[in-house]
Amino acid sequence: MQQPNSQPCAATMLRETASQTAGPYVHIGLALDIAGLPPREEEIWNRLASPEADGEAIELVGRVIDGNGDLVRDALLEAWQADAHGNYQCEFDLQAPFNSFGRTATTVENDGEWCFHTIKPGQVARRDGRLMAPHVTLAVFARGINIQLHTRLYFEDEAEANAACPVLNAVESPTRRQTLIATREEGEGKPRYRFDIRLQGEGETVFFDF
Amino acid sequence: MPRNDNKRFVERDRNWHPPAYAPGYKTTVARSPSQAYVSMQAPSVSELGGPDFTRLRMGPHDNDLLLNFRADNEAQSGLPIGERVIVFGRVIDQFGKPVPNTLVEMWQANAGGRYRHKKDGYLAPLDPNFGGVGRCLSDDEGWYRFRTVKPGPYPWPNDINSWRPAHIHVSVMGPSISTRLITQMYFEGDPLIPLCPIVHTLRDPEAVETMTGRLDMARSRSMDCLAYRFDLVIRGEVQTYFENQG
Numbered sequence A: 001m002q003q004p005n006s007q008p009c010a011a012t013m014l015r016e017t018a019s020q021t022a023g024p025y026v027h028i029g030l031a032l033d034i035a036g037l038p039p040r041e042e043e044i045w046n047r048l049a050s051p052e053a054d055g056e057a058i059e060l061v062g063r064v065i066d067g068n069g070d071l072v073r074d075a076l077l078e079a080w081q082a083d084a085h086g087n088y089q090c091e092f093d094l095q096a097p098f099n100s101f102g103r104t105a106t107t108v109e110n111d112g113e114w115c116f117h118t119i120k121p122g123q124v125a126r127r128d129g130r131l132m133a134p135h136v137t138l139a140v141f142a143r144g145i146n147i148q149l150h151t152r153l154y155f156e157d158e159a160e161a162n163a164a165c166p167v168l169n170a171v172e173s174p175t176r177r178q179t180l181i182a183t184r185e186e187g188e189g190k191p192r193y194r195f196d197i198r199l200q201g202e203g204e205t206v207f208f209d210f
Numbered sequence B: 001m002p003r004n005d006n007k008r009f010v011e012r013d014r015n016w017h018p019p020a021y022a023p024g025y026k027t028t029v030a031r032s033p034s035q036a037y038v039s040m041q042a043p044s045v046s047e048l049g050g051p052d053f054t055r056l057r058m059g060p061h062d063n064d065l066l067l068n069f070r071a072d073n074e075a076q077s078g079l080p081i082g083e084r085v086i087v088f089g090r091v092i093d094q095f096g097k098p099v100p101n102t103l104v105e106m107w108q109a110n111a112g113g114r115y116r117h118k119k120d121g122y123l124a125p126l127d128p129n130f131g132g133v134g135r136c137l138s139d140d141e142g143w144y145r146f147r148t149v150k151p152g153p154y155p156w157p158n159d160i161n162s163w164r165p166a167h168i169h170v171s172v173m174g175p176s177i178s179t180r181l182i183t184q185m186y187f188e189g190d191p192l193i194p195l196c197p198i199v200h201t202l203r204d205p206e207a208v209e210t211m212t213g214r215l216d217m218a219r220s221r222s223m224d225c226l227a228y229r230f231d232l233v234i235r236g237e238v239q240t241y242f243e244n245q246g
Helices: A027-031 A160-165 A174-180 B203-208
Strands: A057-067 A074-083 A101-103 A113-119 A134-144 A149-155 A179-186 A191-194 B086-091 B103-108 B135-139 B143-149 B154-156 B162-164 B165-170 B181-187 B212-215 B224-230 B232-234
Touching: A027 B103, A027 B135, A027 B165, A057 A074, A057 A134, A057 A160, A074 A113, A074 A174, A101 A113, A149 A174, A149 A179, A174 A179, B103 B143, B135 B143, B165 B232
Parallel strands: A057 A191, B086 B224, B086 B232, B181 B212
Antiparallel strands: A057 A113, A074 A101, A074 A134, A134 A149, A179 A191, B086 B143, B103 B135, B103 B165, B154 B162, B165 B181, B212 B224
C-alpha cells in the first residue's frame, strides 16, 4: 500500500512529507556524544575548520533563549557557510581542512551555550552578482520547534559589507536587522563572535523562509 | 566549483507543515516566533547548496540497530528485545525523482519506550543491546533501509496523561539545506496516533498520512522480521529555463 503523498496531489506534484519536532532526544540521532553514546567511525560535529584551513580562525558561540527569557538547553543547530574565499565546500570530508557544514548543541552541561570552531567566511555573490556580507546560515531544531528555524549570523566588524548586503537590507526593520549581527569578543588566541538566538518576544531574532 | 544557484525548489507549503505556534503541544508556546519570517526572494548558493555526505565514513552496522549496540560484556551480549522490523523506503522529490546518496539518519526509543539518553528517566529499563541510532546513505535509486526493533509508546508531560505513539525520528538532508527535513514515522494502525498532541500540530489529516509507515508483507521475512515502508518526499527541484528577465 502506498502513502497518499506518493500519489500526485496536483497534476504533477507530490506533497512533501510533513515535518515533526526533533524532540528532546535529538542528540541520540544527531549528537551522540551529548546523549552519552559512543562515537561511530566519523561524526558530523562543530569543528568546521582544522588549523590548516585558509582564513582567519574564529569561534562562534551563543545561546538560544525562549519567549520567557529562559535558556533553551536542548537545541541542535546546523551551520552552513562558505570558506574564506567565499566558496561552499559541498563535499563533506573530515579529512579536508574545511567543511561548510557542521552541528552543535545547547545543553545543561554547557550552560546552554553552543559553539562552532571555524574560519571567517568570505563574501558570496548572488546570481545577480551582488555581494552578500560574510554570513553563516543556521538552522535551529529543538523540542517545541515543529519545523526548523533558519537564520543568518553576520559579523559586527564587517559594517561596510553589512550595510550593502541585499539580504540584510531585505529585513525591513533596521532594529530587527541588528538581531542578525554577532558581536566580537577576544577569545583565547582567536576572535570569538557571540550570537544569541531569541525565539520569541523582545529582540526576537529574524528568521527566514526560503 | 559547480554553481548551485541556477536551481529552484518548490516553495515549502507552511500551511501543510505544522505551524510554529501549536498550543496543544505546550512546549511550542514559548518557543514559537511571533514575528513574520522574512521571505528570501532571491535565494542564493547559501540556501540552494548543501552538504554531500558520500565521503562520510560509516561503520558496517550503522543502519542495523539489531547489531550496532551489542553489549561489550560477553555474557550479556545478544540481540535487543522487541519486535524485529525492517524500516525502508525511498527518498524522492515532489516530482517523483529519486534522491540518491543522501544522508538518512534515525533515532528511537527501545521496545519498552525508553531512550538511551541521559535525560530520559522513564520507568521502562534500558536494553543493554540497544542504542537506538542509525544512519545510511540512500542508494543510486533513492532507497534506504534500517533494521531495528519496533519502539514502544511512552508517556510524556504535556496533558495529564499524554502518550507518544510508537515512532521513529527520521532526518533527511536531500540535495540542499532547503530540502532538509526532520519528521517522525508512525506505525500504521496505532490507536495512539489520533490522540497525540504532537501529531495534532498538523492541521490536515492527509499530512499525518505522509508520516505513517505501512506494513509491507512482501518485504517482510518469514520467521524473521516484519517490514514497514516509509517513503520520504522532499521538496522538488524545479528546472529554470528562462534566465533573462528582459
